[in-house]
Amino acid sequence: MPEPTQVLPEVLSQIHALPVSSRPLIICDVDEVILHLxxxxxxxxxxxxxxxxxxxxxxxxxxxxxxxxxxxxxxxxxxxxxxxxxxxSHSQDMVPGAGDALNALAADWDVILLTNLPGGHNKPAREKLLAGLGIAFPLLTNSGPKGGAVAALSRGRPEPVVFIDDSPTNHESVHATLPSAVQIQFIADARFLNATEKADHIDLLSGDWQETAAFIGAILQGSSRNHQNG
Missing domain, CATH: 3.30.210 (Beta Polymerase; domain 3)
Structure with a gap:
Protein backbone atom coordinates (compact mmCIF):
# COMPACT_ATOMS: atom_id res chain seq x y z
CA MET A 1 0.00 0.00 0.00
CA PRO A 2 1.38 3.47 -0.83
CA GLU A 3 2.58 5.77 1.93
CA PRO A 4 0.37 8.73 2.94
CA THR A 5 1.02 11.78 0.77
CA GLN A 6 1.94 15.23 2.10
CA VAL A 7 0.15 18.29 0.76
CA LEU A 8 2.37 20.57 -1.35
CA PRO A 9 2.94 24.12 -0.01
CA GLU A 10 1.58 25.69 -3.20
CA VAL A 11 -1.61 23.63 -2.82
CA LEU A 12 -1.96 24.45 0.86
CA SER A 13 -1.85 28.18 0.07
CA GLN A 14 -4.75 27.68 -2.38
CA ILE A 15 -6.69 25.75 0.28
CA HIS A 16 -6.16 28.49 2.88
CA ALA A 17 -7.69 31.01 0.46
CA LEU A 18 -11.01 29.09 0.38
CA PRO A 19 -13.90 30.24 2.59
CA VAL A 20 -14.44 28.26 5.77
CA SER A 21 -17.35 25.83 5.50
CA SER A 22 -18.90 23.02 7.52
CA ARG A 23 -20.83 21.45 4.62
CA PRO A 24 -20.03 17.96 3.32
CA LEU A 25 -17.47 18.06 0.53
CA ILE A 26 -17.07 16.69 -2.99
CA ILE A 27 -13.51 16.93 -4.34
CA CYS A 28 -13.68 16.37 -8.09
CA ASP A 29 -11.02 15.95 -10.75
CA VAL A 30 -11.43 17.69 -14.11
CA ASP A 31 -9.74 15.72 -16.90
CA GLU A 32 -11.66 12.63 -18.04
CA VAL A 33 -14.26 13.36 -15.32
CA ILE A 34 -15.75 16.78 -16.14
CA LEU A 35 -13.87 17.45 -19.38
CA HIS A 36 -12.94 14.86 -21.98
CA LEU A 37 -9.19 14.24 -22.07
CA SER A 89 -6.95 23.58 -22.27
CA HIS A 90 -9.24 26.30 -23.63
CA SER A 91 -11.39 24.00 -25.79
CA GLN A 92 -11.97 20.59 -24.18
CA ASP A 93 -15.50 19.16 -24.47
CA MET A 94 -17.58 18.54 -21.37
CA VAL A 95 -18.43 14.98 -20.39
CA PRO A 96 -22.23 14.62 -20.84
CA GLY A 97 -24.17 15.36 -17.66
CA ALA A 98 -21.20 16.59 -15.62
CA GLY A 99 -22.34 20.18 -15.22
CA ASP A 100 -25.98 19.33 -14.44
CA ALA A 101 -24.95 16.69 -11.88
CA LEU A 102 -22.43 18.83 -10.03
CA ASN A 103 -24.65 21.91 -9.96
CA ALA A 104 -27.53 19.83 -8.57
CA LEU A 105 -25.28 18.23 -5.95
CA ALA A 106 -24.05 21.70 -4.93
CA ALA A 107 -27.40 22.32 -3.25
CA ASP A 108 -26.27 20.03 -0.44
CA TRP A 109 -22.50 19.78 -0.89
CA ASP A 110 -19.52 22.05 -1.35
CA VAL A 111 -17.82 21.16 -4.64
CA ILE A 112 -14.11 21.85 -5.11
CA LEU A 113 -12.26 20.96 -8.30
CA LEU A 114 -8.76 19.53 -7.85
CA THR A 115 -6.81 19.14 -11.08
CA ASN A 116 -3.24 18.16 -11.89
CA LEU A 117 -1.95 20.68 -14.42
CA PRO A 118 1.70 20.69 -15.49
CA GLY A 119 3.11 23.86 -13.97
CA GLY A 120 -0.39 25.15 -13.25
CA HIS A 121 0.04 27.69 -16.05
CA ASN A 122 -3.15 26.62 -17.87
CA LYS A 123 -5.32 27.37 -14.84
CA PRO A 124 -6.87 30.65 -16.17
CA ALA A 125 -7.78 28.99 -19.49
CA ARG A 126 -9.33 26.06 -17.64
CA GLU A 127 -11.30 28.31 -15.27
CA LYS A 128 -12.63 30.32 -18.22
CA LEU A 129 -13.65 27.18 -20.12
CA LEU A 130 -15.40 25.65 -17.09
CA ALA A 131 -17.21 28.89 -16.26
CA GLY A 132 -18.43 29.11 -19.86
CA LEU A 133 -19.83 25.60 -19.46
CA GLY A 134 -21.70 26.66 -16.30
CA ILE A 135 -19.24 25.01 -13.90
CA ALA A 136 -18.06 27.78 -11.57
CA PHE A 137 -16.64 25.92 -8.55
CA PRO A 138 -13.26 26.75 -6.97
CA LEU A 139 -10.41 25.21 -8.98
CA LEU A 140 -7.21 24.14 -7.23
CA THR A 141 -4.13 22.99 -9.14
CA ASN A 142 -1.93 20.19 -7.84
CA SER A 143 0.93 18.05 -9.10
CA GLY A 144 1.54 14.41 -8.27
CA PRO A 145 -0.63 12.11 -6.11
CA LYS A 146 -3.60 13.91 -4.56
CA GLY A 147 -3.89 12.27 -1.13
CA GLY A 148 -2.26 15.12 0.80
CA ALA A 149 -4.40 17.75 -0.89
CA VAL A 150 -7.60 15.79 -0.25
CA ALA A 151 -6.73 15.28 3.42
CA ALA A 152 -5.93 18.99 3.82
CA LEU A 153 -9.17 20.02 2.10
CA SER A 154 -11.20 17.76 4.40
CA ARG A 155 -9.58 19.01 7.61
CA GLY A 156 -12.13 20.57 9.95
CA ARG A 157 -15.09 19.47 7.85
CA PRO A 158 -17.70 16.88 8.73
CA GLU A 159 -17.78 13.58 6.93
CA PRO A 160 -18.64 12.43 4.36
CA VAL A 161 -15.92 13.57 1.95
CA VAL A 162 -16.33 12.27 -1.61
CA PHE A 163 -13.33 12.07 -3.97
CA ILE A 164 -13.96 11.68 -7.72
CA ASP A 165 -11.00 11.00 -10.03
CA ASP A 166 -10.10 8.80 -12.97
CA SER A 167 -6.52 7.98 -11.91
CA PRO A 168 -5.79 4.79 -9.94
CA THR A 169 -2.61 6.44 -8.62
CA ASN A 170 -4.61 9.32 -7.12
CA HIS A 171 -7.14 6.91 -5.62
CA GLU A 172 -4.38 4.82 -4.03
CA SER A 173 -2.88 8.02 -2.59
CA VAL A 174 -6.22 9.14 -1.14
CA HIS A 175 -6.88 5.68 0.31
CA ALA A 176 -3.48 5.75 2.04
CA THR A 177 -3.88 9.33 3.31
CA LEU A 178 -7.62 9.67 4.03
CA PRO A 179 -9.12 6.15 4.10
CA SER A 180 -12.49 7.48 5.32
CA ALA A 181 -13.09 9.24 1.96
CA VAL A 182 -15.78 7.86 -0.33
CA GLN A 183 -13.89 7.08 -3.53
CA ILE A 184 -15.50 7.22 -6.97
CA GLN A 185 -13.33 6.28 -9.93
CA PHE A 186 -14.94 8.02 -12.90
CA ILE A 187 -13.59 7.31 -16.41
CA ALA A 188 -15.47 8.90 -19.30
CA ASP A 189 -13.74 6.91 -22.07
CA ALA A 190 -15.53 3.55 -22.37
CA ARG A 191 -12.41 1.70 -23.56
CA PHE A 192 -10.33 2.76 -20.56
CA LEU A 193 -13.29 2.21 -18.21
CA ASN A 194 -13.84 -1.33 -19.50
CA ALA A 195 -10.12 -2.10 -19.13
CA THR A 196 -10.07 -0.95 -15.49
CA GLU A 197 -10.61 -3.40 -12.65
CA LYS A 198 -12.44 -2.02 -9.60
CA ALA A 199 -9.99 -1.92 -6.68
CA ASP A 200 -11.18 -2.86 -3.20
CA HIS A 201 -10.95 0.73 -1.94
CA ILE A 202 -13.12 2.09 -4.78
CA ASP A 203 -16.76 2.57 -3.77
CA LEU A 204 -18.04 3.18 -7.31
CA LEU A 205 -16.45 2.68 -10.74
CA SER A 206 -18.45 4.57 -13.35
CA GLY A 207 -18.41 6.55 -16.56
CA ASP A 208 -21.95 7.87 -16.15
CA TRP A 209 -22.83 11.10 -14.33
CA GLN A 210 -26.46 10.14 -13.64
CA GLU A 211 -25.29 7.00 -11.86
CA THR A 212 -22.60 8.95 -10.02
CA ALA A 213 -24.98 11.72 -8.87
CA ALA A 214 -27.52 9.16 -7.64
CA PHE A 215 -24.79 7.32 -5.72
CA ILE A 216 -23.60 10.54 -4.05
CA GLY A 217 -27.15 11.65 -3.28
CA ALA A 218 -27.77 8.36 -1.47
CA ILE A 219 -24.73 8.97 0.76
CA LEU A 220 -26.31 11.95 2.51
CA GLN A 221 -29.64 10.16 2.79
CA GLY A 222 -27.85 7.25 4.43
CA SER A 223 -25.88 9.43 6.86
CA SER A 224 -29.10 11.31 7.76
CA ARG A 225 -30.88 8.04 8.56
CA ASN A 226 -27.91 6.87 10.64
CA HIS A 227 -27.93 10.15 12.55
CA GLN A 228 -31.67 9.83 13.26
CA ASN A 229 -31.27 6.20 14.35
CA GLY A 230 -28.34 7.13 16.58
Missing part, protein backbone atom coordinates in the same frame (compact mmCIF):
# COMPACT_ATOMS: atom_id res chain seq x y z
CA UNK A 38 -8.49 10.88 -23.67
CA UNK A 39 -10.50 11.59 -26.84
CA UNK A 40 -8.72 14.93 -27.32
CA UNK A 41 -5.32 13.42 -26.54
CA UNK A 42 -5.90 10.57 -28.97
CA UNK A 43 -6.73 13.06 -31.77
CA UNK A 44 -3.61 15.02 -30.85
CA UNK A 45 -1.47 11.86 -30.96
CA UNK A 46 -2.92 10.64 -34.27
CA UNK A 47 -2.15 13.99 -35.90
CA UNK A 48 1.49 13.31 -34.98
CA UNK A 49 1.41 9.64 -36.13
CA UNK A 50 1.40 8.55 -32.49
CA UNK A 51 -1.08 6.38 -30.56
CA UNK A 52 -1.85 4.72 -27.24
CA UNK A 53 -0.18 1.31 -27.23
CA UNK A 54 -2.80 -0.08 -24.78
CA UNK A 55 -5.99 1.25 -23.18
CA UNK A 56 -4.54 1.29 -19.71
CA UNK A 57 -3.85 3.95 -17.10
CA UNK A 58 -0.33 5.08 -17.73
CA UNK A 59 1.11 7.53 -20.23
CA UNK A 60 4.86 6.96 -19.92
CA UNK A 61 5.52 3.69 -21.71
CA UNK A 62 2.08 3.69 -23.31
CA UNK A 63 2.46 6.25 -26.12
CA UNK A 64 4.38 5.29 -29.24
CA UNK A 65 4.47 5.60 -32.99
CA UNK A 66 1.47 4.23 -34.89
CA UNK A 67 3.73 2.03 -37.03
CA UNK A 68 5.39 0.22 -34.10
CA UNK A 69 5.29 -0.75 -30.45
CA UNK A 70 8.30 1.26 -29.30
CA UNK A 71 7.16 3.69 -26.57
CA UNK A 72 8.33 7.29 -26.36
CA UNK A 73 10.76 8.23 -23.61
CA UNK A 74 9.43 9.77 -20.40
CA UNK A 75 10.96 13.13 -21.40
CA UNK A 76 9.23 13.02 -24.78
CA UNK A 77 5.89 12.16 -23.13
CA UNK A 78 6.28 14.99 -20.62
CA UNK A 79 7.03 17.49 -23.39
CA UNK A 80 4.16 16.17 -25.49
CA UNK A 81 1.71 16.60 -22.60
CA UNK A 82 2.84 20.17 -21.91
CA UNK A 83 2.29 21.05 -25.57
CA UNK A 84 -1.05 19.22 -25.57
CA UNK A 85 -2.39 21.11 -22.54
CA UNK A 86 -1.21 24.42 -24.00
CA UNK A 87 -3.15 23.62 -27.16
CA UNK A 88 -6.40 22.16 -25.79
Missing amino acids: IAHLEDYLHARELAFLKYEYRLTGNIGRQDGQQPLSSDDVRRLLLEFFDEV
Whole structure:
Protein backbone atom coordinates (compact mmCIF):
# COMPACT_ATOMS: atom_id res chain seq x y z
CA MET A 1 0.00 0.00 0.00
CA PRO A 2 1.38 3.47 -0.83
CA GLU A 3 2.58 5.77 1.93
CA PRO A 4 0.37 8.73 2.94
CA THR A 5 1.02 11.78 0.77
CA GLN A 6 1.94 15.23 2.10
CA VAL A 7 0.15 18.29 0.76
CA LEU A 8 2.37 20.57 -1.35
CA PRO A 9 2.94 24.12 -0.01
CA GLU A 10 1.58 25.69 -3.20
CA VAL A 11 -1.61 23.63 -2.82
CA LEU A 12 -1.96 24.45 0.86
CA SER A 13 -1.85 28.18 0.07
CA GLN A 14 -4.75 27.68 -2.38
CA ILE A 15 -6.69 25.75 0.28
CA HIS A 16 -6.16 28.49 2.88
CA ALA A 17 -7.69 31.01 0.46
CA LEU A 18 -11.01 29.09 0.38
CA PRO A 19 -13.90 30.24 2.59
CA VAL A 20 -14.44 28.26 5.77
CA SER A 21 -17.35 25.83 5.50
CA SER A 22 -18.90 23.02 7.52
CA ARG A 23 -20.83 21.45 4.62
CA PRO A 24 -20.03 17.96 3.32
CA LEU A 25 -17.47 18.06 0.53
CA ILE A 26 -17.07 16.69 -2.99
CA ILE A 27 -13.51 16.93 -4.34
CA CYS A 28 -13.68 16.37 -8.09
CA ASP A 29 -11.02 15.95 -10.75
CA VAL A 30 -11.43 17.69 -14.11
CA ASP A 31 -9.74 15.72 -16.90
CA GLU A 32 -11.66 12.63 -18.04
CA VAL A 33 -14.26 13.36 -15.32
CA ILE A 34 -15.75 16.78 -16.14
CA LEU A 35 -13.87 17.45 -19.38
CA HIS A 36 -12.94 14.86 -21.98
CA LEU A 37 -9.19 14.24 -22.07
CA ILE A 38 -8.49 10.88 -23.67
CA ALA A 39 -10.50 11.59 -26.84
CA HIS A 40 -8.72 14.93 -27.32
CA LEU A 41 -5.32 13.42 -26.54
CA GLU A 42 -5.90 10.57 -28.97
CA ASP A 43 -6.73 13.06 -31.77
CA TYR A 44 -3.61 15.02 -30.85
CA LEU A 45 -1.47 11.86 -30.96
CA HIS A 46 -2.92 10.64 -34.27
CA ALA A 47 -2.15 13.99 -35.90
CA ARG A 48 1.49 13.31 -34.98
CA GLU A 49 1.41 9.64 -36.13
CA LEU A 50 1.40 8.55 -32.49
CA ALA A 51 -1.08 6.38 -30.56
CA PHE A 52 -1.85 4.72 -27.24
CA LEU A 53 -0.18 1.31 -27.23
CA LYS A 54 -2.80 -0.08 -24.78
CA TYR A 55 -5.99 1.25 -23.18
CA GLU A 56 -4.54 1.29 -19.71
CA TYR A 57 -3.85 3.95 -17.10
CA ARG A 58 -0.33 5.08 -17.73
CA LEU A 59 1.11 7.53 -20.23
CA THR A 60 4.86 6.96 -19.92
CA GLY A 61 5.52 3.69 -21.71
CA ASN A 62 2.08 3.69 -23.31
CA ILE A 63 2.46 6.25 -26.12
CA GLY A 64 4.38 5.29 -29.24
CA ARG A 65 4.47 5.60 -32.99
CA GLN A 66 1.47 4.23 -34.89
CA ASP A 67 3.73 2.03 -37.03
CA GLY A 68 5.39 0.22 -34.10
CA GLN A 69 5.29 -0.75 -30.45
CA GLN A 70 8.30 1.26 -29.30
CA PRO A 71 7.16 3.69 -26.57
CA LEU A 72 8.33 7.29 -26.36
CA SER A 73 10.76 8.23 -23.61
CA SER A 74 9.43 9.77 -20.40
CA ASP A 75 10.96 13.13 -21.40
CA ASP A 76 9.23 13.02 -24.78
CA VAL A 77 5.89 12.16 -23.13
CA ARG A 78 6.28 14.99 -20.62
CA ARG A 79 7.03 17.49 -23.39
CA LEU A 80 4.16 16.17 -25.49
CA LEU A 81 1.71 16.60 -22.60
CA LEU A 82 2.84 20.17 -21.91
CA GLU A 83 2.29 21.05 -25.57
CA PHE A 84 -1.05 19.22 -25.57
CA PHE A 85 -2.39 21.11 -22.54
CA ASP A 86 -1.21 24.42 -24.00
CA GLU A 87 -3.15 23.62 -27.16
CA VAL A 88 -6.40 22.16 -25.79
CA SER A 89 -6.95 23.58 -22.27
CA HIS A 90 -9.24 26.30 -23.63
CA SER A 91 -11.39 24.00 -25.79
CA GLN A 92 -11.97 20.59 -24.18
CA ASP A 93 -15.50 19.16 -24.47
CA MET A 94 -17.58 18.54 -21.37
CA VAL A 95 -18.43 14.98 -20.39
CA PRO A 96 -22.23 14.62 -20.84
CA GLY A 97 -24.17 15.36 -17.66
CA ALA A 98 -21.20 16.59 -15.62
CA GLY A 99 -22.34 20.18 -15.22
CA ASP A 100 -25.98 19.33 -14.44
CA ALA A 101 -24.95 16.69 -11.88
CA LEU A 102 -22.43 18.83 -10.03
CA ASN A 103 -24.65 21.91 -9.96
CA ALA A 104 -27.53 19.83 -8.57
CA LEU A 105 -25.28 18.23 -5.95
CA ALA A 106 -24.05 21.70 -4.93
CA ALA A 107 -27.40 22.32 -3.25
CA ASP A 108 -26.27 20.03 -0.44
CA TRP A 109 -22.50 19.78 -0.89
CA ASP A 110 -19.52 22.05 -1.35
CA VAL A 111 -17.82 21.16 -4.64
CA ILE A 112 -14.11 21.85 -5.11
CA LEU A 113 -12.26 20.96 -8.30
CA LEU A 114 -8.76 19.53 -7.85
CA THR A 115 -6.81 19.14 -11.08
CA ASN A 116 -3.24 18.16 -11.89
CA LEU A 117 -1.95 20.68 -14.42
CA PRO A 118 1.70 20.69 -15.49
CA GLY A 119 3.11 23.86 -13.97
CA GLY A 120 -0.39 25.15 -13.25
CA HIS A 121 0.04 27.69 -16.05
CA ASN A 122 -3.15 26.62 -17.87
CA LYS A 123 -5.32 27.37 -14.84
CA PRO A 124 -6.87 30.65 -16.17
CA ALA A 125 -7.78 28.99 -19.49
CA ARG A 126 -9.33 26.06 -17.64
CA GLU A 127 -11.30 28.31 -15.27
CA LYS A 128 -12.63 30.32 -18.22
CA LEU A 129 -13.65 27.18 -20.12
CA LEU A 130 -15.40 25.65 -17.09
CA ALA A 131 -17.21 28.89 -16.26
CA GLY A 132 -18.43 29.11 -19.86
CA LEU A 133 -19.83 25.60 -19.46
CA GLY A 134 -21.70 26.66 -16.30
CA ILE A 135 -19.24 25.01 -13.90
CA ALA A 136 -18.06 27.78 -11.57
CA PHE A 137 -16.64 25.92 -8.55
CA PRO A 138 -13.26 26.75 -6.97
CA LEU A 139 -10.41 25.21 -8.98
CA LEU A 140 -7.21 24.14 -7.23
CA THR A 141 -4.13 22.99 -9.14
CA ASN A 142 -1.93 20.19 -7.84
CA SER A 143 0.93 18.05 -9.10
CA GLY A 144 1.54 14.41 -8.27
CA PRO A 145 -0.63 12.11 -6.11
CA LYS A 146 -3.60 13.91 -4.56
CA GLY A 147 -3.89 12.27 -1.13
CA GLY A 148 -2.26 15.12 0.80
CA ALA A 149 -4.40 17.75 -0.89
CA VAL A 150 -7.60 15.79 -0.25
CA ALA A 151 -6.73 15.28 3.42
CA ALA A 152 -5.93 18.99 3.82
CA LEU A 153 -9.17 20.02 2.10
CA SER A 154 -11.20 17.76 4.40
CA ARG A 155 -9.58 19.01 7.61
CA GLY A 156 -12.13 20.57 9.95
CA ARG A 157 -15.09 19.47 7.85
CA PRO A 158 -17.70 16.88 8.73
CA GLU A 159 -17.78 13.58 6.93
CA PRO A 160 -18.64 12.43 4.36
CA VAL A 161 -15.92 13.57 1.95
CA VAL A 162 -16.33 12.27 -1.61
CA PHE A 163 -13.33 12.07 -3.97
CA ILE A 164 -13.96 11.68 -7.72
CA ASP A 165 -11.00 11.00 -10.03
CA ASP A 166 -10.10 8.80 -12.97
CA SER A 167 -6.52 7.98 -11.91
CA PRO A 168 -5.79 4.79 -9.94
CA THR A 169 -2.61 6.44 -8.62
CA ASN A 170 -4.61 9.32 -7.12
CA HIS A 171 -7.14 6.91 -5.62
CA GLU A 172 -4.38 4.82 -4.03
CA SER A 173 -2.88 8.02 -2.59
CA VAL A 174 -6.22 9.14 -1.14
CA HIS A 175 -6.88 5.68 0.31
CA ALA A 176 -3.48 5.75 2.04
CA THR A 177 -3.88 9.33 3.31
CA LEU A 178 -7.62 9.67 4.03
CA PRO A 179 -9.12 6.15 4.10
CA SER A 180 -12.49 7.48 5.32
CA ALA A 181 -13.09 9.24 1.96
CA VAL A 182 -15.78 7.86 -0.33
CA GLN A 183 -13.89 7.08 -3.53
CA ILE A 184 -15.50 7.22 -6.97
CA GLN A 185 -13.33 6.28 -9.93
CA PHE A 186 -14.94 8.02 -12.90
CA ILE A 187 -13.59 7.31 -16.41
CA ALA A 188 -15.47 8.90 -19.30
CA ASP A 189 -13.74 6.91 -22.07
CA ALA A 190 -15.53 3.55 -22.37
CA ARG A 191 -12.41 1.70 -23.56
CA PHE A 192 -10.33 2.76 -20.56
CA LEU A 193 -13.29 2.21 -18.21
CA ASN A 194 -13.84 -1.33 -19.50
CA ALA A 195 -10.12 -2.10 -19.13
CA THR A 196 -10.07 -0.95 -15.49
CA GLU A 197 -10.61 -3.40 -12.65
CA LYS A 198 -12.44 -2.02 -9.60
CA ALA A 199 -9.99 -1.92 -6.68
CA ASP A 200 -11.18 -2.86 -3.20
CA HIS A 201 -10.95 0.73 -1.94
CA ILE A 202 -13.12 2.09 -4.78
CA ASP A 203 -16.76 2.57 -3.77
CA LEU A 204 -18.04 3.18 -7.31
CA LEU A 205 -16.45 2.68 -10.74
CA SER A 206 -18.45 4.57 -13.35
CA GLY A 207 -18.41 6.55 -16.56
CA ASP A 208 -21.95 7.87 -16.15
CA TRP A 209 -22.83 11.10 -14.33
CA GLN A 210 -26.46 10.14 -13.64
CA GLU A 211 -25.29 7.00 -11.86
CA THR A 212 -22.60 8.95 -10.02
CA ALA A 213 -24.98 11.72 -8.87
CA ALA A 214 -27.52 9.16 -7.64
CA PHE A 215 -24.79 7.32 -5.72
CA ILE A 216 -23.60 10.54 -4.05
CA GLY A 217 -27.15 11.65 -3.28
CA ALA A 218 -27.77 8.36 -1.47
CA ILE A 219 -24.73 8.97 0.76
CA LEU A 220 -26.31 11.95 2.51
CA GLN A 221 -29.64 10.16 2.79
CA GLY A 222 -27.85 7.25 4.43
CA SER A 223 -25.88 9.43 6.86
CA SER A 224 -29.10 11.31 7.76
CA ARG A 225 -30.88 8.04 8.56
CA ASN A 226 -27.91 6.87 10.64
CA HIS A 227 -27.93 10.15 12.55
CA GLN A 228 -31.67 9.83 13.26
CA ASN A 229 -31.27 6.20 14.35
CA GLY A 230 -28.34 7.13 16.58
